[in-house]
Amino acid sequence: MIRRRRFTLLELIVAVAVFSLVMTVLYGFGRQVTVAWERMRRDQRAMARLMSLDRALDGILTNAVPFLWPEPDADVGSSEKLVFEGREDSLLLATLHRVSTEGTDGAIRFVRLALRDGDLVAEYAPRPFWDWNETGDGGETSVLARDVSNVSFLYADFLPDRDAAWEDRLEWFSEWDLDEDKPRQEIPLAIMVTVTWQNGNVESWLRRTAGQGYRERFGKWAPRKE
Numbered sequence: 001m002i003r004r005r006r007f008t009l010l011e012l013i014v015a016v017a018v019f020s021l022v023m024t025v026l027y028g029f030g031r032q033v034t035v036a037w038e039r040m041r042r043d044q045r046a047m048a049r050l051m052s053l054d055r056a057l058d059g060i061l062t063n064a065v066p067f068l069w070p071e072p073d074a075d076v077g078s079s080e081k082l083v084f085e086g087r088e089d090s091l092l093l094a095t096l097h098r099v100s101t102e103g104t105d106g107a108i109r110f111v112r113l114a115l116r117d118g119d120l121v122a123e124y125a126p127r128p129f130w131d132w133n134e135t136g137d138g139g140e141t142s143v144l145a146r147d148v149s150n151v152s153f154l155y156a157d158f159l160p161d162r163d164a165a166w167e168d169r170l171e172w173f174s175e176w177d178l179d180e181d182k183p184r185q186e187i188p189l190a191i192m193v194t195v196t197w198q199n200g201n202v203e204s205w206l207r208r209t210a211g212q213g214y215r216e217r218f219g220k221w222a223p224r225k226e
Contacts, residue, residue, distance in 0.1 A: 053145045054205065056122065057193055060095050060111050061207035066187050067094035067108060069128045082185050083110060083128040086155050086176030090114040093187065094128070096210065113144075113151075113193075120145040120195060150196040155188035 068080035085092035091113045098107075112123040124140045155176040159169045172192075177184040187209055194204045 049145060050203065053120070053195070056142075056144045057205045058207060059097070060093075060113070060122065061191050061193070061205070062210060063096040064093045064187055064191070064209040065096055065108070066185060067110075067128070068185065081183060082187070084176065084187050086153060086173075086188065086191075088152055088174045089150075091153050091191070091193075113153075115148060115151045118146065118148055118198065119143045120148045120151055145195060147198045148195055149198045152194045152196075154192040154194070156190040156192075157188055 067083045069083050070080050083092070083094050092110070094108050094110050096107055097109055110125045110128045114121060114123075120143070122142045122144050124142065153174075155173045157171055157173060157176075159171055161169065170189075173188075176188055190206060190208045192204060192206045194202065196202050
């Protein structure tokens, strides 16, 4: 006659403890995998947003060119004004872009970059508007980035002093030639955009413009007035 051996209380306690330990390890491992996966997905989404913003800013800033336009109610024959308004917190400029075979826009369009309710937006128009509220149906708005706390711009220029050292001739300004008495007809050599996100992260983009160089430039050029 075969007698079945029952587990003792100690063996049951040990078995339950081992099982609990194994389940705890498996749960912890699964939790770590889940957290790592969520972090990876979050980083991927953040990188995708940065790449999208990078492409947009690259297309706008590297194709920036000087464009002269008469002011409203200006007399016939009066001098034209450069369509470029570089402020510390906003930017208005003319930029080259590809001509669509289906659209009616020309090869130049006008863009205004600014912060609106936590969004970095680009406002596009087929022709320049000194008053951006007059664009009407001809204007388009694109959200380049969300959850933005602050955006700032810096503008690079060469000093007119040719005797200065090369590395000392480059100077950065928080505003670009807003003096109406002595307006310039050139755009900056380069533009830096700094975005501060609501989570505290800071990213910067530095791009050379197409219409301003040391040896060649679009349009008439003159050194910065003293």
